[in-house]
Amino acid sequence: MDAFAQLAATSVVKHFGPARNRHTAVDGVSLTVEPGQRIGIVGESGSGKSTLARIMVGLETPSAGTVTFNGTSLRSLLSMRASRVELRREVQFVSQDTTSSFDPLRTLRDSIRQPAQRLLGLDRRAADAKVDETVASLGMAPALVDRNPAEVSGGQRQRFAIARALVVRPRLLVCDEVVSALDVSVQGSILNLLKRYCLESGAALVFVSHGLPATAFVCSELVVMKNGQIVEHGDTHQVLHAPRHPYTTALLAAFRGGGARTAA
Numbered sequence: 001m002d003a004f005a006q007l008a009a010t011s012v013v014k015h016f017g018p019a020r021n022r023h024t025a026v027d028g029v030s031l032t033v034e035p036g037q038r039i040g041i042v043g044e045s046g047s048g049k050s051t052l053a054r055i056m057v058g059l060e061t062p063s064a065g066t067v068t069f070n071g072t073s074l075r076s077l078l079s080m081r082a083s084r085v086e087l088r089r090e091v092q093f094v095s096q097d098t099t100s101s102f103d104p105l106r107t108l109r110d111s112i113r114q115p116a117q118r119l120l121g122l123d124r125r126a127a128d129a130k131v132d133e134t135v136a137s138l139g140m141a142p143a144l145v146d147r148n149p150a151e152v153s154g155g156q157r158q159r160f161a162i163a164r165a166l167v168v169r170p171r172l173l174v175c176d177e178v179v180s181a182l183d184v185s186v187q188g189s190i191l192n193l194l195k196r197y198c199l200e201s202g203a204a205l206v207f208v209s210h211g212l213p214a215t216a217f218v219c220s221e222l223v224v225m226k227n228g229q230i231v232e233h234g235d236t237h238q239v240l241h242a243p244r245h246p247y248t249t250a251l252l253a254a255f256r257g258g259g260a261r262t263a264a
């Protein structure tokens, strides 16, 4: 499999629920991500951001439409072990739900070492060195990584979830509300780290958040979702300063009204 060049969602639709009472969470979305792009997806709660992100990494199957990685459908790449491993090395996902994303019976180190061994083919010693290096880059005390997930705080666990994604140095990182649970000072350091990782490695980022200021800080482009659709997509500066859709204007006003910072 070639290195990540493009991930493309085309006319993606996702319905939930029984046919006679179905709810359309994503309603005809097309979005392309290429190396170096940092795309923020914002929008009110329930607008379909997480569903779209999960579909784009293959954790959820679309009801209609396609997602392709370098032109090949995710579905077919995920159906074969070799290409699944390569895909997971190229594209990593960090979810907001860190409680269920770590095995409670294993140490954080075990969980973070696993992708380094399985996806990069490192031996245990080399994988451990990578774990330590990645954890240190996230500004955490080294000893914490040898605890179980329940023995660290929610904010620390969130950073370990990011470490587990970054340990394989993915070419595309998809983050769903990864800073929402963190206090503001920690948020800032994580946002800086994610941005720096992308700028230095040329990796792409899809950053889903209902926090507009944080998203605008990290991302070079903003996508605004409403009712499962993309209502606006443009570079961060344009969306913040010359929004084209009334919903974006309302969203910006809500943040400004709340005294939130909207620096690009």
Ligand SMILES: Nc1ncnc2c1ncn2[C@@H]1O[C@H](COP(=O)(O)OP(=O)(O)OP(=O)(O)O)[C@@H](O)[C@H]1O
Pocket: 016, 017, 023, 024, 025, 043, 044, 045, 046, 047, 048, 049, 050, 051, 052, 210
């Ligand atoms: N597994 C599911 N089963 C049924 N409905 C779902 C499921 N996942 C999401 N939905 C519904 O789809 C819609 C979109 O949800 P989604 O989680 O994608 O929104 P979101 O924009 O990420 O919201 P938030 O900002 O609150 O995280 C919501 O109405 C939600 O209730």
Ligand SMILES: [Mg+2]
Pocket: 049, 050, 051, 176, 177
């Ligand atoms: Mg969500």
